[in-house]
Amino acid sequence: MPKGNILVVDDDKNLLELLRMRLEAADYQVSTSLTEEGAEELVREDAFDLAVIDLQLQKMDGIALMRQLHLIHPDLSVIILTAYASIETAVEAVKSGAFTYLTKPFDPRALLIDIEKALENKKLTHEIKHLKGMLSERFDIPNIIAKSEKMREIITMVSRAAETDSTVYIQGESGTGKEIIAKAVHLASARKDQPFVALNCAAIPVTLLESELFGYEKGAFTGAIRSMKGQLAQADKGTFFLDEIGDMPLAIQAKLLRVLQERQFYPLGGKKSISVDIRVVVATNKNLQEEMQKGAFREDLFYRIYVIPIIIPPLRERKEDIPALVDFFLKKLARQMKKGVKGLTPMAMQKLMIHDWPGNVRELENSLEFAVAMAPGELITEDLILQGREIPAEPLVPLKEAREDFERRYIIRLLEMTQGNVSKASGLAGRYRADFYHLLKKYHLVPDIFKKEKPARTREGE
Numbered sequence: 001m002p003k004g005n006i007l008v009v010d011d012d013k014n015l016l017e018l019l020r021m022r023l024e025a026a027d028y029q030v031s032t033s034l035t036e037e038g039a040e041e042l043v044r045e046d047a048f049d050l051a052v053i054d055l056q057l058q059k060m061d062g063i064a065l066m067r068q069l070h071l072i073h074p075d076l077s078v079i080i081l082t083a084y085a086s087i088e089t090a091v092e093a094v095k096s097g098a099f100t101y102l103t104k105p106f107d108p109r110a111l112l113i114d115i116e117k118a119l120e121n122k123k124l125t126h127e128i129k130h131l132k133g134m135l136s137e138r139f140d141i142p143n144i145i146a147k148s149e150k151m152r153e154i155i156t157m158v159s160r161a162a163e164t165d166s167t168v169y170i171q172g173e174s175g176t177g178k179e180i181i182a183k184a185v186h187l188a189s190a191r192k193d194q195p196f197v198a199l200n201c202a203a204i205p206v207t208l209l210e211s212e213l214f215g216y217e218k219g220a221f222t223g224a225i226r227s228m229k230g231q232l233a234q235a236d237k238g239t240f241f242l243d244e245i246g247d248m249p250l251a252i253q254a255k256l257l258r259v260l261q262e263r264q265f266y267p268l269g270g271k272k273s274i275s276v277d278i279r280v281v282v283a284t285n286k287n288l289q290e291e292m293q294k295g296a297f298r299e300d301l302f303y304r305i306y307v308i309p310i311i312i313p314p315l316r317e318r319k320e321d322i323p324a325l326v327d328f329f330l331k332k333l334a335r336q337m338k339k340g341v342k343g344l345t346p347m348a349m350q351k352l353m354i355h356d357w358p359g360n361v362r363e364l365e366n367s368l369e370f371a372v373a374m375a376p377g378e379l380i381t382e383d384l385i386l387q388g389r390e391i392p393a394e395p396l397v398p399l400k401e402a403r404e405d406f407e408r409r410y411i412i413r414l415l416e417m418t419q420g421n422v423s424k425a426s427g428l429a430g431r432y433r434a435d436f437y438h439l440l441k442k443y444h445l446v447p448d449i450f451k452k453e454k455p456a457r458t459r460e461g462e
Helices: 013-025 036-045 062-072 087-095 108-139 149-162 178-187 206-214 250-262 288-293 299-305 319-337 346-354 360-374 399-418 422-429 433-442
Strands: 005-009 029-033 050-054 077-082 100-103 168-171 196-200 239-243 279-284 308-311
Touching: 005 013, 005 036, 013 029, 013 108, 029 036, 036 050, 036 062, 050 062, 050 108, 062 077, 062 087, 077 108, 087 100, 100 108, 100 422, 108 149, 149 178, 149 308, 168 178, 178 196, 178 239, 178 279, 206 250, 250 299, 288 299, 319 346, 319 360, 346 360, 399 422, 399 433, 422 433
Parallel strands: 005 029, 005 050, 050 077, 077 100, 168 279, 168 308, 196 239, 239 279
Antiparallel strands: none
């Protein structure tokens, strides 16, 4: 089965045939067109996964043709081929909806890599839309913001985990959205039409936690005037979400371990065991390995729940998501408060971007709720953002040092965006490759460490 259905558009017949041969050799199904009209006709007739379009065509440029094709097939991924590399071309292509661009003459391997990335990105985008749709329909939560690569990777893990019945372990700081991810796992699974039952170990007094978890029989203790079904039993055939499991007392941890091993338990005061068919998702804001070392968490329970780990990064490590989160919360809050707030001033957004966000997404939403409530007009100004928490003043440094620091950060950002592709990075910077290599040498930067297939690295200068 072909890896994907690709359309190639170029007015150079020889190049068109060469691209067809190379892509077919890489196990893609390929259609070609020498003309804009032919390309439009093919897209109307067939469902393509991706189009490779030359920038310079006979009647219109490739970006204009891409816009036309998107009117027919809005989700079509596009790679633009150009012999006129410039930052203007690159920015216009990407802003207009292209996945990326490639400069002629290009290494065929680079094209194949870009195609694989584009198809993977398209698959991930569909998964995100699917999960958003289910969350909106069932829980009125239309938003899983996944602009950053870290969150997009988490969405991929959610989709894959949902295909199994294995226990999912979610770890993240308070306010990162652990319950939303747990609900996404449930709604993407075969159990989506069954109950989703959540129990927060930190929100229930220790004396009540056991009875909430397992239920009890009439007369099991003083005040038990009738039997009560525990939340484990309520989750039968569905998903049981145990939030803040790190706060569960050791005595109850031992009983939970038996449930996970045997899918059976006894209600308090009961003599007959209850069997349950449940998918278990747990979450914690603690490092349970450290809790194990302190004797506060059972080692055998940890290894029973640590099957599919999903680690949610704090907001300070995925600041690319902040503008999209702001847009979502502003629309939601303005609608709820019946106010005409439409956006933030640049300085207000800057203040959000440099804040450390110890409270994560929840803190961001609360901060915006205050700002929307207090805003007198359509724009939220800097003084309404994070009141009482001023932007820390940075010490003054010599101009030369400040310029070099900016230049180094700028080059690192380019290399991250292009995943170490020097040709693309120098094109975006509007510099010759030789000049760009000189800057790399000056700041001791090695492009290879920015390539995606390499192990993750800590960003310098952040």
